[in-house]
Amino acid sequence: MSIDNELHDAALHCPFCGHQVHVDIDASQGNQDYKDECPDCGNEIHLQVVQDKVRDKIIVRVDSDDENFY
Numbered sequence: 001m002s003i004d005n006e007l008h009d010a011a012l013h014c015p016f017c018g019h020q021v022h023v024d025i026d027a028s029q030g031n032q033d034y035k036d037e038c039p040d041c042g043n044e045i046h047l048q049v050v051q052d053k054v055r056d057k058i059i060v061r062v063d064s065d066d067e068n069f070y
Contacts, residue, residue, distance in 0.1 A: 017040055019038055025049055033046075
């Protein structure tokens with residue numbers, strides 16, 4: 001994802017059940033660390049959003065909040 005646009009749609013997979021989840025990423029907020037709920041299984045998904053301005057990319061890391069990244 002390029003960081004030029006402020007709002008991005010990201011398709012991710014829940015680390016618990018594998019369900020595809022769509023989240024909106026607001027690039028104007030800078031680096032972010034938050035939780036969102038999976039609409040299928042109800043577990044909290046930990047999301048980390050990092051802006052890589054050198055490569056003009058937004059990196060989204062998803063995990064089950066147990067230090068394992070998927």
